[in-house]
Amino acid sequence: MSVLPESLAGWIAVAVLLFWFVGAYNRLVRLRAAVLQAYGQLDAALGKQLDFVQASIAAGPQTEAAPTGESLSSIAPLQAATAQLATLLGATRLRPLDVGGMAALATALQVWIGAWQRQHPDQVTVFDADGTLSRPAQLLPGATSMVPGTAEPIGWPEPSAAAEIARSQFNQAVAQYNAAIAQFPALLVAWAVRLRPAAPLL
Numbered sequence: 001m002s003v004l005p006e007s008l009a010g011w012i013a014v015a016v017l018l019f020w021f022v023g024a025y026n027r028l029v030r031l032r033a034a035v036l037q038a039y040g041q042l043d044a045a046l047g048k049q050l051d052f053v054q055a056s057i058a059a060g061p062q063t064e065a066a067p068t069g070e071s072l073s074s075i076a077p078l079q080a081a082t083a084q085l086a087t088l089l090g091a092t093r094l095r096p097l098d099v100g101g102m103a104a105l106a107t108a109l110q111v112w113i114g115a116w117q118r119q120h121p122d123q124v125t126v127f128d129a130d131g132t133l134s135r136p137a138q139l140l141p142g143a144t145s146m147v148p149g150t151a152e153p154i155g156w157p158e159p160s161a162a163a164e165i166a167r168s169q170f171n172q173a174v175a176q177y178n179a180a181i182a183q184f185p186a187l188l189v190a191w192a193v194r195l196r197p198a199a200p201l202l
Contacts, residue, residue: 024189031177032097035198038170039096042201045166046089046109052158053082053116078119081112102199109154109201116157126154127161171200 057079085108092098092105156163178197181190189195 021189024186025193028177028180028186028190028193028195031173031180032195032198035170035173035177036096038166038173042163042166042170043089043093043096045163046085048160049156049158049163050082050086050089053078053112056120056157057082075119078112078115081108081115084108085112097196097198099197099199102201106201113154113156117155120157127156127164167201171202174198174200 057075085105088101088105088108092101095101154164154167180186181195181197
């Protein structure tokens with residue numbers, strides 16, 4: 001029985017290892033690209049929500065002959081929250097996989113939703129992750145009990161399921177990507193090419 005020379009056996013082992021590395025790397029890159037694609041859809045959906053609120057703010061004073069100081073002060077928190085969310089959305093758009101940036105965006109989103117709900121308590125629509133109409137919204141986000149690590153349905157200002165669907169799809173893509181780069185031996189590939197975990201929008 002013939003035996004492969006040690007040098008040839010070594011080259012075969014290297015070729016097999018290289019083949020596996022390339023395959024694992026390509027899989028992680030595809031999952032990362034799926035996260036970026038899902039964020040693009042989420043960004044567009046959040047942009048439409050912002051446009052809806054900004055249009056509502058702009059049209060608000062026209063409903064009164066002369067806006068009072070009380071009405072102007074009551075809408076100020078919503079204006080500030082809208083400006084903050086728009087700024088953070090623009091920053092996150094540049095680095096959607098940055099954990100700190102996504103955490104800041106999530107906080108700004110909750111503040112913004114809360115400001116909208118206080119200003120328009122009767123104009124809130126809540127959808128489940130699959131886009132179906134959910135239960136009536138609570139007055140403030142986070143007022144209900146939440147399972148750690150999960151996203152509570154949000155009472156969106158603009159009555160469309162698109163934002164909640166996009167958020168769910170983004171979070172699912174993040175979960176799949178994070179699980180893949182944490183698995184052995186793929187985590188060695190992630191470490192070698194500096195792939196870092198992403199953060200969901202909770």
